[in-house]
Amino acid sequence: MSSDYILPPAMLGILGGGQLAAMFTLAAKKMGYGVTVVDPDADAPAGKLADVHLCANYTDHDALQTLAQCAAVTTEFENVSAASMTWLAQYTHVSPSGDCVAIAQDREKEKAWIHKAGLATVPYAMIYSAADLQADYSHMLPGILKTATLGYDGKGQITVHNQDELIAAFNQLQQVRCILEKKVDLHSEISVVVARLQTNQLVSFPVAENVHQNGILAYSLVPARLPADLLLQAQLMAKQLAEAMDYIGVMAVEFFVVGSEMRLAINEIAPRPHNSGHYTLDACLSDQFEQQVRILCGLPPAKPDLLKPCCMVNILGDIWPKEGEPDWSLILAHKACKLHLYGKKKVRKGRKMGHFTVLADDVDQAFSTAHEIGGQLN
Numbered sequence: 520m521s522s523d524y525i526l527p528p529a530m531l532g533i534l535g536g537g538q539l540a541a542m543f544t545l546a547a548k549k550m551g552y553g554v555t556v557v558d559p560d561a562d563a564p565a566g567k568l569a570d571v572h573l574c575a576n577y578t579d580h581d582a583l584q585t586l587a588q589c590a591a592v593t594t595e596f597e598n599v600s601a602a603s604m605t606w607l608a609q610y611t612h613v614s615p616s617g618d619c620v621a622i623a624q625d626r627e628k629e630k631a632w633i634h635k636a637g638l639a640t641v642p643y644a645m646i647y648s649a650a651d652l653q654a655d656y657s658h659m660l661p662g663i664l665k666t667a668t669l670g671y672d673g674k675g676q677i678t679v680h681n682q683d684e685l686i687a688a689f690n691q692l693q694q695v696r697c698i699l700e701k702k703v704d705l706h707s708e709i710s711v712v713v714a715r716l717q718t719n720q721l722v723s724f725p726v727a728e729n730v731h732q733n734g735i736l737a738y739s740l741v742p743a744r745l746p747a748d749l750l751l752q753a754q755l756m757a758k759q760l761a762e763a764m765d766y767i768g769v770m771a772v773e774f775f776v777v778g779s780e781m782r783l784a785i786n787e788i789a790p791r792p793h794n795s796g797h798y799t800l801d802a803c804l805s806d807q808f809e810q811q812v813r814i815l816c817g818l819p820p821a822k823p824d825l826l827k828p829c830c831m832v833n834i835l836g837d838i839w840p841k842e843g844e845p846d847w848s849l850i851l852a853h854k855a856c857k858l859h860l861y862g863k864k865k866v867r868k869g870r871k872m873g874h875f876t877v878l879a880d881d882v883d884q885a886f887s888t889a890h891e892i893g894g895q896l897n
């Protein structure tokens with residue numbers, strides 16, 4: 520046994536208090552750790568579950584001083600200040616590193632690292648200023664103009680078909696640094712969550728097949744209904760990228776499966792557990808949040824094996840009636856269906872309020888049951 524392990528009841532810190540931090544907190548508490556959450560929102564879902572909720576900004580000096588006393592610190596999202604992570608690393612154990620967070624929060628750096636690792640992305644061009652728009656981008660059209668930073672759930676992206684639309688879109692995005700991606704013909708989308716402690720200590724969860732609606736993840740199906748060699752290739756690519764970045768922690772890699780020839784291109788990475796990995800909570804031997812705790816504490820990643828085919832469905836604010844709650848009995852009465860609600864007070868269209876996972880003997884059956892329940896909830 521290694522004496523380098525951080526063991527319960529040590530206090531772990533996390534920047535961010537949303538649903539990902541809430542699920543991290545539950546995993547850590549289950550294992551006997553204490554948790555300190557930093558989030559400026561008094562109603563943050565993880566705030567109520569944690570031992571300590573510091574209601575402060577992610578760069579707040581006092582909050583960071585308190586986190587520095589924790590045995591280890593992680594983050595629940597990439598838009599936290601990477602500089603805060605780097606600062607904390609002087610005093611305590613931090614994963615992922617500030618450098619890795621900085622890569623994941625910037626589409627330009629992210630693409631550069633993917634190529635540096637010898638892996639493919641979709642064709643793209645950087646647009647730094649209005650002057651760049653004088654060049655000919657016809658080979659990138661139709662395309663999607665995305666802000667280089669701070670986009671999520673399809674926000675900060677505009678589809679463009681010609682040069683005029685491109686100029687209008689750049690103006691609409693306030694002329695911030697942008698990336699123009701060629702809009703590729705998607706056969707499907709998949710993702711891989713890996714947990715890496717160091718070389719030779721990496722495990723990969725089974726590949727999820729993801730269905731997006733309006734730029735937001737709607738369903739994840741596992742096992743993905745694609746050829747086994749393609750799925751293996753995606754897992755190897757995720758591993759190759761994690762190794763190239765010397766990434767320590769849990770990382771999600773989103774892939775496009777392009778065209779009928781099914782070429783893999785990496786879309787983006789998340790330096791944390793991912794929505795498309797929520798199925799692991801109910802369908803695997805270990806889940807992505809347990810892995811986050813384990814890697815943070817210097818423990819080897821747990822076995823990630825899939826126990827049962829499944830379909831995870833996101834529950835968005837869109838399904839809330841004018842008054843009251845959706846009829847949760849539609850999910851809860853089902854014997855092989857797991858409901859997770861995040862306890863968010865404010866309901867908004869497109870806001871992730873919870874998810875449910877249907878377990879079944881095969882993935883098609885899980886999908887059709889999920890679809891049926893989803894249809895009744897709507």
Ligand code: ADP
Pocket residue numbers: 641663670671672673674700701702703704705708731734735773786787
């Ligand atoms: P976010 O950070 O909001 O998740 P993504 O870059 O992953 O942004 O884009 C969200 C979704 O939009 C993708 O999952 C995919 O369905 C679609 N999309 C994004 N970029 C492209 C592209 N270059 N070609 C085709 N579809 C795309």
Ligand code: MG
Pocket residue numbers: 773787
């Ligand atoms: Mg995405």
